[in-house]
Amino acid sequence: MLNVSSAEWNQIMALFFFPFVRILAWLAVDPLLGNRSAPxxxxxGLALVLAVAIAPTLPPAQPITLVSGEGLIVLLQQIAVGLALGFTLRIVFAAMELAGQFIGMQMGLSMATLYDPVNGAQTPAIGQFLVLTSALVLFAMDGHHQVIAALWQSFRDVPIAATPVSGRGFLVLVDWAGTIFSTGLHIALPVTAALLTANIALGMMTRAAPQLNIFSVGFPxxxxxxxLTLYFAILYLPVIVERFWRQALETGLSAARGLIGP
Incomplete structure (x- = not known):
């Protein structure tokens, strides 16, 4: 009969428990799985499978007692790292939704909204279209595999240990959150510029022919x-999404390193 001491059993539990907590925290805010539609x-189950697959590949860590003050500190650290990784990825889809809102307002479709069961709120139809298109692009370019690779790399960059907590990671996350507006405007800029040109042309037509019914002609x-402009802009969307996604993964790892350390 195999005899396992309490210390050895505690070490085995810590080997799988802390990676499981980090992965579960990431899944809680992941843009694809961290929503109400995912049970x-x-x-x-996914967190457990990934923890079992990743934990044996990690370098040996110092013994950590689960039920102790040190174990509580490590637990909170794993939650913070997982949330940071998921938050940076969620920014990508938030930027797409904001770009859709900008485009919808310029096209006169600000009232065209859909009920989003994922977020439980009304969202612009164009924004939902861009979000779904971006998700398909990410799956086509193996974005889900890149996320798992970045998650595994986070255990290399930020090993499981009772290290001091730093605030540099929060500054990285705050700075990254600002890219919602810059990236959203960058995606919506071609459509916005085309519609601005169309509105200027309609204004000149109104001055040249005052009898023209601008409301019946202008909206179509x-x-x-x-x-038409959105169709051509979508052709370049995969390039933007891929670059933004890779940048999000790098920022997530940078934020994780900034959260844990001197």
């Missing part, structure tokens, strides 16, 4: 120009 059982022209 909790799926997230728990604006709508058509917006959809």
């Amino acid at each position: 909790n059982s799926v997230r728990l 022209i604006t709508l058509g120009a917006g959809f």
Whole structure:
């Protein structure tokens, strides 16, 4: 019969428990799985599978007692690192939704909203379209595999240990959150510029022909120009999404390193 001491059993539990907590914290805010449509059982099962796969590949860590003050500190650190990794990825989809809101307002579709069961709120139809398109692009370019690789790399960069907590990681996250507006405007800029040109042309037509009913003519022209420009802009969307996604993964690892350390 195999005899395992309490210290050895505690070490085995710590080997799998702390990676499981970090992965579960990441899944809680992940843009694809951290929503209401993903059952909790799926997230728990996926976190358990990834923890079992990743834990044996990690370098030996110092013994940590689960039920202790040191174990509590390490537990909170793993939660913070997991949330940081998931938050940086969620910014990507938030920027896409903001870009859709900008485009919808310029096209006169600000009232065209859909109920999003994931977030439990009304979201712009164009924003939902860009979010779904971005998700398909990420799966096509193996973005989910890149996330798992970055998650594994986080255990190399930020090993499981009772190290001091630093505030540099929070500054990285705050700075990264500002890219929602810059990236959203960058994506919406072609459509916005085309619609601005169309509105200027409609204004000149109104001055040249005052009898022209601008309301009956302007809306179809604006709508058509917006959809046409959006079609050509989407052709470049995969390049933007891929670059933004890789930058999000690098920022997540940088924030994780900044949260734990001197």
